[in-house]
Amino acid sequence: MIQNDLFLRAHRGEAIERYPVWLMRQAGRILPEYRAVRSKLSGFKELVETPEFATEVTIQPVDLLNVDAAIIFSDILVVPEAMGLPYQMIEQKGPWFENTIRSQQEFDRLDQQIDVQDRLWYVFEALKQTKTALNGRVPLIGFAGAPWTILCYMVEGKGSKTFSESRKFLYTQPALAHLLLQRITDVTIAYLKGQVAAGADALQLFDSWAGILGDAQYNEFGIKYISQICEAFPETPLTVFSKGAIGSLPALAQLPCTTLGLDWNMDVNVARNLVQENMTLQGNLDPCVLYGSPQIIEAETKKMLKSFKSQRHIVNLGHGVYPDIDPEMVKVFIHTVQNYAI
């Protein structure tokens, strides 16, 4: 079915001829073609909620950058919105929620028994349209935020350097935190099942704020729920990307998923020793390398590739590509990986 299935084979630990490569945030501001679509619209959310446009920008990096996988253009905050907590995306500022969840009353006001198919139809439709448009060229990745990160936004109501309201919530209302995390987990599982049904070949969980919790707290409020999600997808390649959770790598290495995403501060060989050959590793070039010259990018990329002691790798950056990176430099990175003999 899929012509270039390197990405899927790497997830499963099957033989590969070369390492597959894609970039987090590849469908986005780095591409002038993306900015052209975006400039015609009222805002970020119109792009997320209009399947035709979401499909167009999802396909762009496949056409323009020759990546080995597409990732559906969407936002992790569609889940809290589906749960009854709408958000706005404010230019230059980031997400903003009119209401937050900091008490049992506020939790009780969330919608119950929601129909994910109905509320998030636009994501599923975008996946279907993308699948058709891709025509089997490369696999399509679906995604969601991990429950802890979604809770962070629902409690804080906006981005934060410290997410101290969210961390306060864990100390002052741990039982309510668990109720909320379980609710997010249940909706997320239904949402990701819908994504697989709509055509997603693989899934990724983004735990952007994993790194602000200590290991014991991340185990209790983070990994516990990620584990439930992994268990719900025994057949689907699934990457868990817990940014910053260096101390939790031993626990993450025990998750029932195929793949662990590494940020640029995580040591690939430390992670390899932990997962042995039981998991694929994804990552983890420092996104700032792409500010360098082609020579620097090639050298740093090869240094990373040479450090790999196994074939079970999917190459990516260690964080989303920064919006002011020159797409030509992204191509140097991708070309270096795709021409590296393993």
Added chain:
Amino acid sequence: MIQNDLFLRAHRGEAIERYPVWLMRQAGRILPEYRAVRSKLSGFKELVETPEFATEVTIQPVDLLNVDAAIIFSDILVVPEAMGLPYQMIEQKGPWFENTIRSQQEFDRLDQQIDVQDRLWYVFEALKQTKTALNGRVPLIGFAGAPWTILCYMVEGKGSKTFSESRKFLYTQPALAHLLLQRITDVTIAYLKGQVAAGADALQLFDSWAGILGDAQYNEFGIKYISQICEAFPETPLTVFSKGAIGSLPALAQLPCTTLGLDWNMDVNVARNLVQENMTLQGNLDPCVLYGSPQIIEAETKKMLKSFKSQRHIVNLGHGVYPDIDPEMVKVFIHTVQNYAI
């Protein structure tokens, strides 16, 4: 000379009756008495640059919170300013530099052969006045930013979530980065020597942005220069606080300093195994615990204290106290530590 010298004894690994405790940012916005002083002034910098006021707010937490050490009220950015790169502190926004250092020409425009005594007289004067006002009650801590963190601000020109300009600088102009880091290091050593001469009994280096570098880069651009600073102070208790540098703990454990500061994500026993009894550990209660009830604060503080396998500890939070914490809750934390039998 110093009546309560627990803090200094803990640094040196000498016998202590109980663990000493202080808080990063204890002299600051949590105290209404600080806000009263601050509200009379034109801005943050007037407070930093006026020894009488800096002394007053440095003493406040000793009087009001009963901490076991005072830390001089100042800012890490006085060092780049002394080097010829002035900054403003903008309300609700943070620091802002009119000029940045991103090229050899810009580096060459920095002042050379500066007289630290002349440029930073107000810090030394504040230390002297504080020393007199303390009258030997508790030790006085001097501090500076670590060279990597100071470089971050000089290159970026302001705060940032990713400090991608600063990280880009390391890839594109590594030789210039080393020149700048060496210059910062030399000025910082002179500055800290001046602080010791003016009465500082101990020193702390704050590497706030250590955690955004991978281990190899942090070794090359961070620890190398911290090590030079440590070597310049063989007789002074010195704490290195590299926030977020979990993967670099083994390298930090080799530094020639008395004490390692731990953030709330660092595992105390992992760090203890690395340093054995050769270093004191400082930290590391999650600052968000202080949002909890007195019962929660007491329980979490005792949990931390019980986890200590050695007497070589100085108790602190794992990050600066958050500005909206109730001082009464800080007192619960301090009281719990000071009444804990070791």
